[in-house]
Amino acid sequence: METVSVKDKVDIASTFLLASPPGELNDVFNDIRTIINDDEALQKGIVSTLEQYNTEQHTTVTPPGLDYPVIISKHNQTQDGRFLDPRSNQTFSYHHMHLTAEDLQPADTEESALEPLRKALDEQAQAYVKDHFPEGVLTVVVENDQVALTLVDNKYNPNNFWNGRWLASWVYHTQSGELKGHTHVHVHYYEDGNVQLKASKDTEASLSKEDVSVPTERERDVLIPFS
Missing domain, CATH: 3.30.1140.60 (F-actin capping protein, alpha subunit)
Known part of the structure; x- marks a missing residue:
């Protein structure tokens, strides 16, 4: 053999x-x-x-020097492999094996012209997440001519043999007005067996800058089938 x-x-x-x-x-x-x-x-x-x-999977980490968690995603990853916290405009290195962040320092890029839009969406979205996702973490970042919103909410309950995750990403293309969203749910139940639920939904819409807001209705459309 x-x-x-x-x-x-x-x-x-x-x-x-x-x-x-x-x-x-x-x-x-x-x-x-x-x-x-x-x-x-x-x-x-x-x-x-x-x-x-x-x-x-939108892993979260609270870098030293910050008092709130930041999502690790492709949307806030810089060209040199670091990650951006858009709220403080600082970057940090992340150890993918140890799940730790370090070396927080000011970002070396100029503030984007889309920063006012990013900040407004961030403030609105933070309130939405607080109301709808008990353990939710949100990061809103500018990518060239796009604004990306990433969300994750984890619920771990190993004492009762189940864990779950809700994650979503929404990307608004400011030039075309196109909004693309992806939502994914993964739940694992493993008492006296091994059962997993995985469900995803993609969403598209066209919006003007004046109409841009947190996609609450579209998130709700995804939530309803699981309620």
């Missing part, structure tokens, strides 16, 4: 990590760590996988 190489094992392990249920990434990592039995190869081989998982 042909022996599976360590590299092949790490590649397989990466697929398991990307499929980790909400709040269970460390559990999956510890399981595959035992199977592979080569920490150096494993840690080197899954760096890009962990980065993909953290940005896709």
Whole structure:
């Protein structure tokens, strides 16, 4: 029987990590760590996988010097691999293995002409999240001629054998007036079995700058089927 190489094992392990249920990434990592039995190869081989998982799943972190969490996503990732906190206009480095942030420093880019729009959306969206998502975290960032809103709300209840995550991203293209949204729900129930619910919905609309607001009605359209 042909022996599976360590590299092949790490590649397989990466697929398991990307499929980790909400709040269970460390559990999956510890399981595959035992199977592979080569920490150096494993840690080197899954760096890009962990980065993909953290940005896709809107992992949150509170950088030293800030008193609020920031979402880790592709929307606020800078060209040098750091992440931007748009509210303070500072960037920080993020360790995808340890899930920690450090080296908070002023962003080296000039303030965008879209900053007033970003700030207005951020203020409105923070109020919306506070009312509708008990553990919700929101980050609103400018990307070139776009304004991106990312949201995540996690509920971990391992004592009762379930965990869940609601995440969403909304991108408004200021030049075309196009609004694109993606919402994803993932719930894992594992008492006396292993049941997972995954559901996603994409939304598109056209808006003028004067009509831009937090997409509460569209979020509600996604919420109703799960209520």
